[in-house]
Amino acid sequence: MRATVMRNRKLVVDTLPDPKPGAGEVLVKTLACGICGSDLHALQHADRLVEAAIESGAPFIMDPKRDVVMGHEFCAEIVDFGPGCQRSLEEGARVCSMPLLLRSEGLQGIGYSNDVPGGYGELMVLSEMLLLQVPNGLSTRHAALTEPMAVGLHAVEKARLAPEDVPLVIGCGPVGLAVIAALKLKGAAPIVAADFSPARRALAETLGADVVVDPAAGSPYRSWQEVAKPSGDVPPMPFALGPALRPGIFFECVGVPGVIDQMMKGAPRAARIVVVGACMEPDLMHPILGINKELSLQFVLGYEPHEFAATLFDIAAGRIPVEPLITGDVGVEGVGAAFEELRQPEKHAKILVEPWRS
């Protein structure tokens, strides 16, 4: 099969042996696979990624010295069954799956494995028990957005949202946009979102942000404070404690050093900061800010199976407007150039790889 391969820290297109489905596994044609910011990270910082995975006791770790076919945001079509499958779905069925392969000898992370290919190749093997059929009428391209959108739902679930919370989303790349969509679905309001890019701020509004802020023009934290004032007549706080504000729930969706500390500086007392952006570098912070304000930092990763499934059905039901997020399409030959383009936030949100495209 044809695939875009990460080889010696570069992306190359090559012909690889077709994967063979093992017990309980299906062979699928990759119909569409989104390019994730984590893949850009992985290409640039493979060693750090592996080091962090080892330190974190991750259940699967790739070896960047060997080939990896990345791609973990996919929609695919069943073409064959391995031994022992239940075959509750038929050949030709369109499916999504969490990017995990459940093998008795250990988990494989689809898209970050040396042993099984991800969605930047024409074929993959998936665990039958993780398959979710794409509902009739939902386009393949939209179904492929399930994985990144599920990340947003999980972050919001971990945030333990309360009705009085006022969210602030820092960074409106695909992760921030997924968080905004999930916040909107949960009824959070008003949602404040900040990004330097006008295109991303426009997308943030499309996904449900009520107030968008250009950090170059004004402080997102000040904008948050303005909308976090309770409505109606609120008695002044005694003892000069400043204005009463609704609780702050901040989402870090940038993932570069310095942002967590900046958010801790900008946060109101008792704010909860959910860290969704994956910063690969060491980061400096001032714990005393956390102490003095009794902040919390909740780091999050991925999603639970039920969140992944709920996201697919939310997209199918039209509750998440994913179409505007898709800003490009490429075949396997175009993945390398797409990685370069994605470094320009003004131009793109999500580029889909369609490996069978000529």
Place this chain on the structure above:
Amino acid sequence: MRATVMRNRKLVVDTLPDPKPGAGEVLVKTLACGICGSDLHALQHADRLVEAAIESGAPFIMDPKRDVVMGHEFCAEIVDFGPGCQRSLEEGARVCSMPLLLRSEGLQGIGYSNDVPGGYGELMVLSEMLLLQVPNGLSTRHAALTEPMAVGLHAVEKARLAPEDVPLVIGCGPVGLAVIAALKLKGAAPIVAADFSPARRALAETLGADVVVDPAAGSPYRSWQEVAKPSGDVPPMPFALGPALRPGIFFECVGVPGVIDQMMKGAPRAARIVVVGACMEPDLMHPILGINKELSLQFVLGYEPHEFAATLFDIAAGRIPVEPLITGDVGVEGVGAAFEELRQPEKHAKILVEPWRS
């Protein structure tokens, strides 16, 4: 009155004007006041403390260029009443209070104020509405331990302890010991605690630690893992995910740079880290460890009024063995030397200042 004064970054003994109780305030004789690690910090790093207070929007901020009488862990005796007091307690009553003075023009932090003295002086003014009478039969010296012990209770409350949680306390100074006492009161078990000092490890056991670890001899995180294995027959985790462990609730009670990151490295998946130690310096951490393990960091400060009151009554009821924590007593002349001695963890836990002592 005689008092130990922080003046030009030094502790000096001086005679100051007696404080005058304002409306709703009582004048008290300080009977005993503990020396807190925060006071040692404040003397060494006054500028950083003030800078952090400003950045955090703290409701009261001292000016280290002016005199400060520190001391916020006190038991005192009512000697006079300001105008407008309810006088529900009588002259001569022994009282504790949260170290706050509620004034209409703003809060004053007793012990970190330029305007009102703390417990390292013979006299203080307190807000009548915050007074808690010391129960009959409870010694003044033990009652003075209410404030530092309440810090532990608050940290444990913020931890949202569940019965299956296994706590690990890193650092067994007064803060760590207060956390251990509160964990014991809440029924957490087994409690693992680590400190380099044999004397502090012995105190940790007295306060309720079940397993104490010398980090110089072995990893506290390994010791934690050993006791966090669920008892009885537990099915092995599928897909080589490693052993199932009970949830980890870790308490950072050291407050120096590097400890948070070390705890994030040592923590199991989904551990909650409660940061009680007040690190005044910038600190380096690796966010990707937090992400990969979905850790949370909850920074905590102080206590709520009901936690402060509960702690006084827990001490009075003999549920917190505070006597072994008191390792020294000094008058105002001895505070400077006591600060020096407290830098040696082997020798001391809590030194009480008794300002009227000759």
